[in-house]
Every structure is written in structure tokens, then in C-alpha cells.
Amino acid sequence: MRNTNKKLIFKCIKDNLNLSKRIIAEKLGLSTTTVATVINELESDGKIKTCGTAKSTGGRKSLLYEVNPAAGYATGIDIQVDRIIFVLLDFAGNLVSTKEIPLTDKSEWVVATVLNDVIPEFAQENKISMDEILGIGLGVPGIVNERSGVIDFAPNLEWENVNLRSLLKCQAPIVVENEANAAALGEKGFGVGRNVSDMIYVSVGMGVGCGIIIENRLFSGTSFNAGEFGHMTVEYDGPACKCGKRGCWEVFASNKAALNRYKEKSGLALKDFDEFVQRLIAGEELALAVADDIVKYLGIGIGNIVNGLNPQMVVLGGKLTEAKEVIYDKILQQIKCFTLSKSLTELEIQFSALNSKASAMGVAGIVLDQAVEGL
Numbered sequence: 001m002r003n004t005n006k007k008l009i010f011k012c013i014k015d016n017l018n019l020s021k022r023i024i025a026e027k028l029g030l031s032t033t034t035v036a037t038v039i040n041e042l043e044s045d046g047k048i049k050t051c052g053t054a055k056s057t058g059g060r061k062s063l064l065y066e067v068n069p070a071a072g073y074a075t076g077i078d079i080q081v082d083r084i085i086f087v088l089l090d091f092a093g094n095l096v097s098t099k100e101i102p103l104t105d106k107s108e109w110v111v112a113t114v115l116n117d118v119i120p121e122f123a124q125e126n127k128i129s130m131d132e133i134l135g136i137g138l139g140v141p142g143i144v145n146e147r148s149g150v151i152d153f154a155p156n157l158e159w160e161n162v163n164l165r166s167l168l169k170c171q172a173p174i175v176v177e178n179e180a181n182a183a184a185l186g187e188k189g190f191g192v193g194r195n196v197s198d199m200i201y202v203s204v205g206m207g208v209g210c211g212i213i214i215e216n217r218l219f220s221g222t223s224f225n226a227g228e229f230g231h232m233t234v235e236y237d238g239p240a241c242k243c244g245k246r247g248c249w250e251v252f253a254s255n256k257a258a259l260n261r262y263k264e265k266s267g268l269a270l271k272d273f274d275e276f277v278q279r280l281i282a283g284e285e286l287a288l289a290v291a292d293d294i295v296k297y298l299g300i301g302i303g304n305i306v307n308g309l310n311p312q313m314v315v316l317g318g319k320l321t322e323a324k325e326v327i328y329d330k331i332l333q334q335i336k337c338f339t340l341s342k343s344l345t346e347l348e349i350q351f352s353a354l355n356s357k358a359s360a361m362g363v364a365g366i367v368l369d370q371a372v373e374g375l
């Protein structure tokens with residue numbers, strides 16, 4: 001009971017600005033004595049601190065509280081196919097620092113060596129000792145067994161049954177999560193989804209993956225494989241997909257699909273998806289035509305998802321969103337074409353607010369949540 005109250009009171013202080021003991025007691029329906037005892041404990045543990053005073057009704061000044069940002073830090077790491085993104089969050093969830101390093105060799109041994117070097121280096125650059133790191137969150141583009149932390153399968157990294165956690169030298173607890181799930185949690189905790197309870201994050205990259213938030217919680221599925229909408233069939237006799245089926249959504253809507261389509265239409269192989277986005281932003285006719293195809297399929301897939309789950313918000317993430325000025329109206333129009341009108345009425349379509357940091361912030365957020373659970 002005491003621990004439950006402690007977590008409740010801490011979360012209340014975290015979610016609201018400048019609260020006094022009396023207001024906290026009122027908000028949570030607890031006695032002021034209980035609140036005062038817990039607050040003393042949290043304060044002497046250094047988890048919260050005072051942040052000024054407010055006049056109470058009797059004219060006496062009451063102390064206000066906030067989370068102590070220096071009570072610990074979380075490192076979030078997003079392992080992408082060609083780069084690793086690091087973020088550091090303080091105990092209050094503020095973004096302290098970010099770092100990005102290119103990845104030329106994707107083998108798990110090389111990735112582990114890089115992480116073992118960079119994790120302490122990153123803390124040191126921010127003048128934080130490794131003792132202050134509450135945990136490390138890892139986001140990976142693959143299927144993760146959330147219980148064991150083992151990455152069952154990450155096709156774009158060419159990883160199978162990789163226990164990255166066991167390869168890291170770090171003493172702090174390590175959590176591993178799928179990148180789209182992590183990005184969904186990132187947007188929910190720190191981005192556009194903060195005030196939304198039902199949300200789908202659609203990660204458009206070399207594949208298409210989704211993170212599903214239902215009633216404020218991540219939905220992982222029985223085999224931790226929920227959100228693989230990239231492999232829903234949109235054309236039953238369509239082109240082969242790397243999953244072994246044909247006509248999957250990501251064959252038509254991913255960045256890879258855009259590059260293939262561009263090559264089909266022009267005979268020209270672009271260097272990478274960045275180049276496609278640049279051409280799109282510059283208004284190149286061919287890139288615009290390819291984007292129309294891609295956006296149509298994004299609309300089909302998102303429409304199907306929305307019809308099935310009726311979320312409040314769909315958040316689109318990935319490099320394509322850098323061209324949001326060009327594609328926003330088109331995508332909205334396509335989603336409308338394929339979505340039941342009843343599900344459209346309260347649906348909000350957003351682009352990721354955290355962009356390339358969404359997954360890293362999401363996994364760092366898991367670390368912070370676990371620290372609160374352990375209070």
C-alpha cells in the first residue's frame with residue numbers, strides 16, 4: 001500500500017507542475033499525513049525537490065515540489081541499419097543530450113563493441129558517472145522477446161537469436177524493445193501522443209512496422225509480434241516479400257518500394273532514400289509521381305489499421321516525413337479514401353515530433369518507468 005502511494009504521489013508530481021502537499025492529497029484522495037510522510041521520504045532519497053512556495057488559504061506559504069532531474073539518468077539507444085542514435089534523459093524525462101554515430105558493420109559483435117565504448121563515453125561527455133545511469137534501453141528493428149531480451153529476428157540487421165544484452169559490459173539494467181514499439185512509446189511519453197490513450201505509430205523505413213498503444217499501454221501480442229502490419233496482404237498475387245509471402249503492405253509502401261519504383265520509372269538507381277526525399281522536396285516531377293504511388297498505399301494500409309482498431313491518433317514516422325509539406329494533404333486524402341467514416345470523425349493524423357529520436361527516447365522512457373516502479 002505504502003509503495004503504491006509512493007508511486008502514485010511521485011507520478012502525480014512528475015505529471016503536474018508545482019504541486020503542494022495539500023493539492024496532491026486532494027488530487028489523489030489521500031490524507032495529508034500520508035502525503036507528507038511519502039514526500040519526506042522521496043525528498044530525503046533525492047527523488048523530488050522543492051521548487052518554491054505558494055500562498056495557502058491560511059496565508060501560510062506551502063512548499064511546492066517537482067521531480068529532481070539529477071536523481072538519475074537513462075540512456076536510450078536506437079540501433080538502425082546504418083547508424084546508432086543515443087539519447088540521455090534525466091530523471092524528470094528531459095532530453096539532456098543526443099549523439100549519432102554511423103554504423104558500417106552490422107554484425108552483433110561490432111555493434112556490441114561500439115556500444116561498450118560509446119555508452120561510458122557518452123555519459124562522461126555529459127559529466128555523468130556510470131553509477132548515475134539507471135538503465136540502458138535498446139531499440140532494434142526486429143522481433144524482441146520482451147521477457148528474455150533476446151532479439152529473435154532482425155532481417156535488416158541480418159540478426160537471428162541475438163542476445164545483445166549479454167554482450168554488453170554495463171552494470172545497469174538493460175531493456176530491449178522493437179524500434180516501432182519504442183517509437184510509439186516515445187511519441188506517447190514525450191511527443192505528439194502525450195494526451196492520447198489509443199495511438200498507432202507507423203514507422204516507414206526500409207520496411208514498415210507499427211507500434212500499438214491501447215489504453216495508454218503498449219500492446220505487444222502473445223509472441224511479442226504485434227504491429228507487423230507491414231506484412232498484411234494488400235495484393236494477394238503481388239510481388240514477393242522478404243517474409244516469404246506475396247503482396248505485403250511494405251512491398252508497396254516502404255522507402256525501398258519508393259526507390260524500386262523510381263528505378264522502374266526512370267532506369268535510374270538513386271544513391272539512397274535521402275536522395276529521393278531531396279528530389280521530392282525540390283518538386284521533381286518523377287519523385288512526385290512515385291510519392292503519389294507510395295502515399296496511396298500508405299493510405300490503404302493506414303485505412304485498414306484504423307478500421308480495425310479505431311485509434312484516436314496515427315503518428316507517421318520515418319524519413320519520408322521530412323517531405324511533410326509535400327505529402328501531408330495527399331496522405332490525408334488517401335487515408336480518407338480507405339477509412340470508414342465513423343472511425344474518421346475523431347481521428348487525428350500527425351507526423352512524428354521526435355523524428356529520428358523517437359525510438360531512443362521511447363526505450364529511455366521505459367528505463368525511467370521501471371525506476372519509478374522500483375521506488
Ligand SMILES: [Zn+2]
Nearest residue numbers: 231241243248
Ligand atoms: Zn511480408
